[in-house]
Amino acid sequence: MIKKPIVAANWKMYKTPQEGVSFVSEICNLLLDKEKPTIIFCPSFTSLFYMNENLSDSGIELGSQNVYFEPEGAFTGETSVGMLKACGVRYVIIGHSERRHIFNENNTSLNKKLHVVLDNGLVPIFCIGETFDDRNARYTKMVLKEQLTKGLDGVKGQLIDRMVIAYEPVWAIGTGVNAEPKQVEDTHLQINGLLAELYATELVKQIPILYGGSVKPENAKELIEVEGVDGFLIGGASLKLELFSKIIEIVKNNYKG
């Protein structure tokens, strides 16, 4: 089965609701009736409701950048999966390196989030990746293994095909320096191997694995041609209409599946 490639925009803490709405209406006009990859916008919580109203019928998907694992309660500042669903969210980014490193999220709480997202019928975009020091010390595989085994603990095989993995080397995020295609190929292969230690090969084959870290129009072709790369999770370049639409076009024309 050929996978459909994914181009996901992680807007981080950028764009007001008005800016988000006008961005997606321009993208919708550009891509109207065109065959396209799965496109997912992950704006901040404040934009979700408004963007959902403007995305209906466009075939473009909405994702959030985080979720809390409790269904409701006295958890000031948090957002539940039910609240996200009510805003039309289908995808949830879990374990982004900024959440891990700035907000001290750990494998245990990320595992709870993965469960709640899957149990409620949404699709996690589960982020993993090593730091610069990890890579230099040749700890990459060990770090990815720990993130995957602890993050996916207790997640049953029948749910795993509704899951997206994003490999984002921390040293490539927001730095302008992407991982080399060969590094990406080797690491995606390792991730596939690690997943195959946990789940049946047939299931693992269905899991899209995205690359993230300084993706831009200049490197998108060589990266999407890498075996095992099923799309991108994009930060900076997803904030600019011209750059983002170019990357979508490149993915559409060059993904081999």
Ligand code: 13P
């Ligand atoms: P950049 O594309 O800005 O490097 O960010 C990548 C990222 O963190 C996506 O989640």
